[in-house]
Amino acid sequence: MTRPSSSSVTIRDVARRAGVSVATVSRFINRNAVTSREVSERIQKVMDELNYVPHATARQLATRKTRVIGLLLTNMFHDFFAPLLSGVESVVSQNGYNLLVATYRSGAQKNHQPPVGSHNTDGMLVFADSLDNTQITRLYTRKFPLVLIHRTSPEDLPIPCVTVENHIASRNIMEHLITHHKKRHIVFLRGPARHEDSYWREEGYRQALQAHGLPFCSDLVLSGGFERDMSYAAMREFLSASPVFDAVFASDDDSAIGALKALNESGRRVPEDVALVGFNDINLSSFLTPPLTTVHAPTEQVGRMAAQQLFRILENESPDLVTLLPTQVILRRSCGCEYIPPE
Amino acid sequence: MTRPSSSSVTIRDVARRAGVSVATVSRFINRNAVTSREVSERIQKVMDELNYVPHATARQLATRKTRVIGLLLTNMFHDFFAPLLSGVESVVSQNGYNLLVATYRSGAQKNHQPPVGSHNTDGMLVFADSLDNTQITRLYTRKFPLVLIHRTSPEDLPIPCVTVENHIASRNIMEHLITHHKKRHIVFLRGPARHEDSYWREEGYRQALQAHGLPFCSDLVLSGGFERDMSYAAMREFLSASPVFDAVFASDDDSAIGALKALNESGRRVPEDVALVGFNDINLSSFLTPPLTTVHAPTEQVGRMAAQQLFRILENESPDLVTLLPTQVILRRSCGCEYIPPE
């Protein structure tokens, strides 16, 4: 009653039993050449009987295609990555491909190769600074299909990237603090040094200041690293000097959470004593006390779009070189706005 | 200046240039037989010059091993899965393997095969009901290495499983509501029907009731599906009938969030009017208002342990058949407890 283990059934077995050549079976399976009706039926029947599943690896070696997409992340623990992964996975599987995920950080490992690349995937999605410019350029030079996520292409190479609009949103949320809430001494919690999101969010911060004739004060700029704990620590240290400030712009929601904790502990009330705003609008943000005013970034869509661009490359269609997804300020209570009904 | 594309450099090229046979190069690369010092150095030098990377697929075909682990999930959007993925990924990469992830739901797809399996991985981790008993049994029968996550083995097959302690924790949190807060009419938001976590959490609910001589009342049991929206809807409908109740045990934190929203909207205060508790302790839980009393489940550790068991199988060591990770009630404010300092 037990069927032969499918892993031991080969195309050869099917061919023999169906009385045809392996070439014909292969053609039938791949539908890349017509096989006569009669032969087709015989093959199908035998495949069913034998419970035949083509050996993916053998196929890959023969076709030089893996039908797998790689996704290189800097982290997968943070809640931020769940929607990103979800978005990528959904379009990858829709296209009948598999998804290989890995975390990696350029530089962190010595000369260790990234775990995904041309040796095991047909193309890959590279998040932020998981790979550095040199590595990206090398892959591009070798014509390896690449799409960048939350970062742009090095050296103006025509590598598609999909990211979110950081600059204007950052300015806008600053405008809101300055214009609407009359804040004048705004602390900025910046992200990791070489992260583009960090850069543009800080640019927005600076420009808003400038546009309103407010001084840029480096004492008010803290290193948050887009990390809760680092932001908490930075904020704590900052507070210990009894500084003058009336608002905090954490350029990432996790940073905002860390800052909020430090503020709470120091006895400062948000938003009565100090306004607090974030960036990203992760799931958690609307559940904070007070609910966090932040910039909504469509992270799952970023994942989907990035995967879509990659498939365009694989299908020799021309991808969009830059996909800049819109973001939007979401007013909640942490900035000092009156109660806004929950979404 | 441009190096030859690594993808076109084969072991043959290396062998030729180093003046040895491909067999020797292969042995040097795999260190599975000694090669003379002199030859080794020559090969290494050539490999560097040529920027040679062994072709993974060819290797796989020859060795019949993929060096990739599959992870089958029911979902990857929810925050719950970020730590799980992170845990799995960390040990998979530590072992020099790759990780293929996919979402799948037994039954949801017709006779579509799961995207990961023996054809593209050396073993896989199966979360909850992503695969049904029949599919699991079939894989086991074919000796495909398997570890189950958040579910036990069908038909007492010796397939390792790693999950969390649901039953006692569920009873304990109920005890807390009953004994400490004197609750008598406790609503239960149950999970998906065929999910083992659902079953045991409900068992805990029932037994706690019974142990205290409280009646089990089916009107108080609602379908939450471990989903925020479903729980919100179920709670709303429940509330519309002006029921008598004094507590809600949502058997999943996302459920608790949905319930909390419905309770807030109906004007009931948590915890003053009704106590609310959850299960899992996702990141978000401690940030709710009020902070959620819940059961902490070590989700990242579940991921790590599951992967570890799988590697034991792959290395022919005997795995632990049942890994039951401890959980712990975390008292916060939503149950009615006084202020408890933040962790």
Place this chain on the structure above:
DNA sequence: CTGAAAGCGCTTACAG
């Protein structure tokens, strides 16, 4: 310690 050769399970020109 090293090499020649078969084989892993497919695909795909090339003929017919």
Place this chain on the structure above:
DNA sequence: CTGAAAGCGCTTACAG
């Protein structure tokens, strides 16, 4: 429409 055969890039008995 079908088959024989070479080839994808490795690994691994088998000899020596």
